[in-house]
Amino acid sequence: MGKRSKDKRDIYYRLAKSDGWRARSAYKLIQIDEKFKILDEVRRVVDLCAAPGSWSQVLSKRLRADDPNTDTKIVAVDLMIMAPIDGVTCICGDITKGETAKEIVNQFDGSLADLVVCDGAPDVSHKSDFDEYVQSYLVLSALNISTLILKPGGTFLAKIFRGKDVNRVYAKLKQFFTEVMCVKPKCCRNSSIEAYVLCKNYSPPANYEPTMQALLPLKETSDFLTLSQSTNAIVPFICCGEESPYDADMCYPVELDAEGKHVPLPPVQEPISPPYAKYLMMKRNNELPKY
Template sequence: MGKASKDKRDIYYRKAKEEGWRARSAFKLLQIDDSFGILKNVKNVVDLCAAPGSWSQVLSRRIYLPAKEKGLSDEDMPKLIAIDLQPMAPIEGITTIQGDMTSMSKVEEILAHFTDGRKADLVISDGAPDVTGLHDMDEFMQAQLVFAGLTVCTHILADGGVYVAKIFRGKDVALLYSQLKLFFKQVTCAKPKSSRNSSIEAFVVCQEYSPPEGFEPDDLSRVLHERAKGMLQEDAHGNALGTMGWPTECIVPFVSCGGIDAYDSDMSYDLPTYIDEDGVERVKPSLDPVQPPTEPFYKMAIERERAKAQSGKKSAKQLLHEEATRR
């Protein structure tokens, strides 16, 4: 798809470039904030699965830059930590960590930023695994990222704090809701207008962190497992058959975020125009993305091909072409 065509079909892609966001995802966080006020009076935030960094940009613009403007002392400045598997180009006020947030060593690296007694007010996760197309598998992998985020919450989220995480609304989502409800007084399923209707993606907005009495972070797997056990159906031989229906404790409110005047992400919009010096209406040129990928997956392949070309060896493409024309 050409850039102009994508601009037309995806209004949020175009708006992101116009407003200087690295990804259209920025609008998802902004629309969730419109409905839930999650960024209000917030100082310390952990952004899990943050690359290329549009959510971190929102944190920088909404939390870091206003604090800097006020000239706060170092101690009073917000603490904003971001982690991703991919490297991330720097963003003012954001400390970045590269690595797998499901690994304990990386979780410890995040926690190391909170040894001064500070707690996080907000943990956000827009993480998504590489989707396989096998829905059960994708939903399971997505849930693992949600639990990894919950692990971080159990160590550093302040009482009353908020956790926002991307989920896939698959057939076992009820179990996930009920597990999150053990730790938060209010759990809501939020669908920002910038998230396509055709996508099973949504976000859980978990408010008022309040773990079970006497809970210790090391107990997390046991507590989650106990809750799951009560909801799993088994056959006569004890084999798991799946999750039971929808007991009332699993029902959570659903909120569409972004207001009725927000752009519809499933619609095409006309491209913006301008009148040139001859009075002719023209389509404005398409903008380049704000931040090209720092380490794109295709970079290695290009470098390999370039090295081959320089050494006089034939590239894979040339060999395939020769093979095809010989037949």
């Protein structure tokens, strides 16, 4: 999280910097847990698409704060290199690859996870239909790997975009979980289609064999119809974080110092491998291509 933002009055952005979270998304997991207690009695957690690591920070603080020597294990997975977090094992891997699932299970010494969370999202193109489609595939990819690493009775939480075809994703999730709901933390903007699917009690269909490609593609003729004839489902929609004093859609005045000046806070975490690093190195070595 850098010094500047398009809107310096984004209250959750500023709170995250002052509280030491790497991103404002930390409050989304905090508010969901306050409402649904998904972190209670959890010992093994997987954070998919974890970078920059705000959800892993919350998991570490909530699950390891009372006893740093606890046997609780937290595994964070992302394609990007992520800065270390106390109590979190970081894996640089692709959630669509079976090797990543094997590495996660190895980190748990052969056991399966109690909870899998995923706050990943594609680079937004501002073409809503396309963004919703890509996000749906990301959710299904997270579900795919979860069938290999989540224990029966476990919980799955993932970001979703509420588009016109989101009921198909709900239908697929309901085939693997007895309880599925759509939740929206108060720190999410009301104007955003972003929400989260919270799925409890992982119960795969009888004789189901998990594979990395079993649940794709997302269309009415896909193989998942052999598990259920329903292609659409309606699930409860629940708002959480009602006790928060802030509204993500409102603008709040920037706090000023004694002299009436705004002093920006330093970044919570410096970039590990920013895209411009290679350019700067090539420039220093006079290796830039000439056109």
